[in-house]
Amino acid sequence: MSGGEYLAAAYAVVFAVVLGYVAIIAAKLQRLQRETRKLLELARAQPGEERRSAVYAGGVSEATASEEPPSA
Amino acid sequence: MTYLAAVAALTQKDLRVELRARETLPALLLFVLSTLVVFHFALPEGAGEGAAYGLLWVAIVFTALLGLARAWVPEQEHRVLDGLVLAPCDRSAIWLGKTLAVLAFLLAAQAVALPAFALFFAPLDGAALAGVLLADLGICAVGSLMSAMAAAGRARELLLPLLVLPLAIPLVVGGVGSAVAPEPDRHLLFLVLYDGLFGVLSWASFEYVVTE
Amino acid sequence: MTASLRSLPGLALLAAVGMGAALVLALLVAPEDADQGVSQRIFYIHVPVALTAYLCFGLGAWKALRLLWTGEQRYDLESYVAIHQGTIFGLLTLVTGSIWAKASWGVWWTWSSNQLVLFLVLVLFYCAYFMLRFSLEEGPRRARSSAVYALFGVVLIPVSFLAIRLAEDFIHPTVFTREGPQMTGTMFAAFCAAWAAVTLLAYVLYRVELAGKRLDADLRELREALQ
Numbered sequence: 001m002s003g004g005e006y007l008a009a010a011y012a013v014v015f016a017v018v019l020g021y022v023a024i025i026a027a028k029l030q031r032l033q034r035e036t037r038k039l040l041e042l043a044r045a046q047p048g049e050e051r052r053s054a055v056y057a058g059g060v061s062e063a064t065a066s067e068e069p070p071s072a
Numbered sequence: 073m074t075y076l077a078a079v080a081a082l083t084q085k086d087l088r089v090e091l092r093a094r095e096t097l098p099a100l101l102l103f104v105l106s107t108l109v110v111f112h113f114a115l116p117e118g119a120g121e122g123a124a125y126g127l128l129w130v131a132i133v134f135t136a137l138l139g140l141a142r143a144w145v146p147e148q149e150h151r152v153l154d155g156l157v158l159a160p161c162d163r164s165a166i167w168l169g170k171t172l173a174v175l176a177f178l179l180a181a182q183a184v185a186l187p188a189f190a191l192f193f194a195p196l197d198g199a200a201l202a203g204v205l206l207a208d209l210g211i212c213a214v215g216s217l218m219s220a221m222a223a224a225g226r227a228r229e230l231l232l233p234l235l236v237l238p239l240a241i242p243l244v245v246g247g248v249g250s251a252v253a254p255e256p257d258r259h260l261l262f263l264v265l266y267d268g269l270f271g272v273l274s275w276a277s278f279e280y281v282v283t284e
Numbered sequence: 285m286t287a288s289l290r291s292l293p294g295l296a297l298l299a300a301v302g303m304g305a306a307l308v309l310a311l312l313v314a315p316e317d318a319d320q321g322v323s324q325r326i327f328y329i330h331v332p333v334a335l336t337a338y339l340c341f342g343l344g345a346w347k348a349l350r351l352l353w354t355g356e357q358r359y360d361l362e363s364y365v366a367i368h369q370g371t372i373f374g375l376l377t378l379v380t381g382s383i384w385a386k387a388s389w390g391v392w393w394t395w396s397s398n399q400l401v402l403f404l405v406l407v408l409f410y411c412a413y414f415m416l417r418f419s420l421e422e423g424p425r426r427a428r429s430s431a432v433y434a435l436f437g438v439v440l441i442p443v444s445f446l447a448i449r450l451a452e453d454f455i456h457p458t459v460f461t462r463e464g465p466q467m468t469g470t471m472f473a474a475f476c477a478a479w480a481a482v483t484l485l486a487y488v489l490y491r492v493e494l495a496g497k498r499l500d501a502d503l504r505e506l507r508e509a510l511q
Contacts, residue, residue: 003323006387010326010380011307014333017376021489028496035503042510122454214436221429225419235416235433238409239440242447253453262450269439277435280352280428 078161082169087176089146096142100181103138107131108188121194125251128189129244132182132204133211133237139177140215141232143170144223153220157282167216167278175212182208196251199260203250206263207243210270214239217274221281242266292491299488302481309474323387328474330380332482333373334399338441340370340486341406345438348431360427361501363434364417365494369486371410377403398448405444409437 090096111127147153156166182204190196196204215236222231243266249259310328317324344366351359381400386392395401413433420426467475 003321003387006323006383007311007325010383011311011329013379013383014329014376017372018485018489021372025489025492025496028500032496032499032503035507039503039506039510042507046510217432221416221433222419224421224425224429225416227419231412231415231419234412238405238412239436241405242440242443245447245451249450249453255453259450259453262446265446266443269443270436273436273439277352277432280432281425283428284425 075162075165078159078165079168079172082156082166083172083176086146086170086173090173090177096139096177097180099142100135100139100177101184104131104135104181104185105188107134108185108192112192122252124189124193125200126248128193128251129247131185131189132207132247133240133244135181135185136174136178136208136211136215136240137233137236139174139181140212140219140236141229143174143216143219148223153282163279163282164275166282167220167275170216170220171212171274174216175208178208178212179205199256200251202260203247203256203263206250206260206267207247210243210263210267211236211240213267213271213274217278217281220278224281239270289491289495292488292495295484295491296488299481299484302477302484306474306478306481309477314471314474315468320388323384326380326384326387328478329482330377330384331475332479333380334377334403335479336482336486337370337373337377337403337406339483340366340373340490341410341434341437341441343490344370345434348434351427351431352435355424357424357427360430361497362494363431365490365497367410367413367434367437368493369490371407371414373486374403374407374410378407396452398445401448402441402445405448406437406441409440413437 108131111124111131115123115127144153147156153166157163186196186201186204215232218235218239219232222228222235225231243263246259246263246266250256250263253259306328310325314325314328316322344363347359347363347366350356351363378400381397381403382392385394385397385400393400413430416433417426417430420429
């Protein structure tokens with residue numbers, strides 16, 4: 001190999017490693033995105049905190065309502 | 073209880089445990105002697121004394137690793153460390169006590185191994201012995217901290233050599249240099265510097281790795 | 285955190301432009317070295333990458349010190365990410381240094397290049413850092429153990445450097461020498477530009493990875509809160 005080829009190899013290695021690193025970060029971001037979506041679905045599936053406390057405050061006795069942690 | 077009394081009590085505890093159980097010291101002795109025999113067959117004919125000194129240092133480092141791997145096992149098995157951490161003394165005393173105990177085991181093993189080395193391979197002069205002593209200090213100081221760190225992990229036997237070996241490379245340089253270099257003073261001075269630096273660092277940071 | 289992330293796209297752009305400019309300066313503008321010829325230009329990537337690795341290790345140790353000092357857990361991730369960056373740049377230093385050694389001396393590895401040997405020791409040391417981290421259970425104790433190990437790292441750098449210099453006493457004396465800083469003005473300018481660009485690039489990557497890691501931690505907490 002000539003000097004020029006070694007030179008190209010050195011710069012290419014740095015470029016490739018940085019590129020690979022960015023690709024890994026991108027893959028992680030995708031995973032985080034999926035995770036966020038799952039959590040969002042989970043949050044939507046659960047009855048809202050406000051609704052629950054509204055039910056307690058409306059109908060049930062004082063004692064039950066005070067068991068509920070303060071949501072606001 | 074003063075600091076030194078606490079350290080002395082902790083060292084004594086380790087030595088007494090060893091005297092009763094006789095687990096570590098015989099293993100260290102047998103290991104270092106077997107290693108020397110292996111070296112005889114590993115060294116090609118005419119490899120010279122220089123190579124033998126190098127291998128002596130491999131033996132010393134690995135013997136120390138063997139001793140260090142066992143260092144916190146009694147504490148781990150009986151959950152003594154949690155109690156020691158709560159004791160009303162400075163936590164660095166626990167580190168110092170352990171360092172001295174491991175150093176005592178290592179020196180005892182070397183009291184046999186070094187004469188054996190001189191008999192089998194090559195003579196050791198005063199500077200070489202001073203190098204061994206100083207490097208022992210350094211590797212025990214750093215190693216007992218690293219061993220405490222590794223002991224909390226899942227793969228402690230596997231982890232300890234990985235943690236200690238890169239840190240032991242300067243010690244090997246200083247140790248081999250004090251045995252073979254034309255002017256060993258610089259190497260001994262370097263070992264003193266290493267011991268001072270890493271001794272203070274280990275002493276100061278031990279508290280952080282054992283408290284929850 | 286959102287406020288600090290706002291500067292990130294601008295910084296990333298600046299890093300990209302800086303890398304481009306540094307490449308032009310290093311590969312086209314800087315004059316060819318009389319002795320080594322074209323392969324001397326590896327210098328403009330090898331040395332900045334090495335200096336950046338030191339910087340990352342230093343940053344990691346500084347964050348580790350802050351963690352031990354203040355006990356604030358956010359420094360744990362910052363220290364970890366900085367050391368992660370440093371290890372990647374350290375590996376790059378080894379690879380580019382090895383290529384340079386082959387180009388100028390005809391061997392892929394030489395123990396007489398102190399810089400390469402030092403980086404080998406450091407990369408081994410910091411790889412053990414990750415082993416330690418993955419072996420311990422997550423929590424304040426792992427954070428403190430990692431921090432202590434990171435602090436040992438910055439002390440080990442000068443000590444190892446000294447040791448490797450001392451080892452020349454009895455391991456074969458230096459045969460190869462790389463000419464010292466006999467750089468012309470343009471060469472020095474190209475080197476400085478490359479150094480600044482690589483440092484900026486490392487900083488941007490550090491911030492991006494840190495943001496991702498924090499997001500990950502937050503999401504995990506959120507999941508626990510929802511379940």
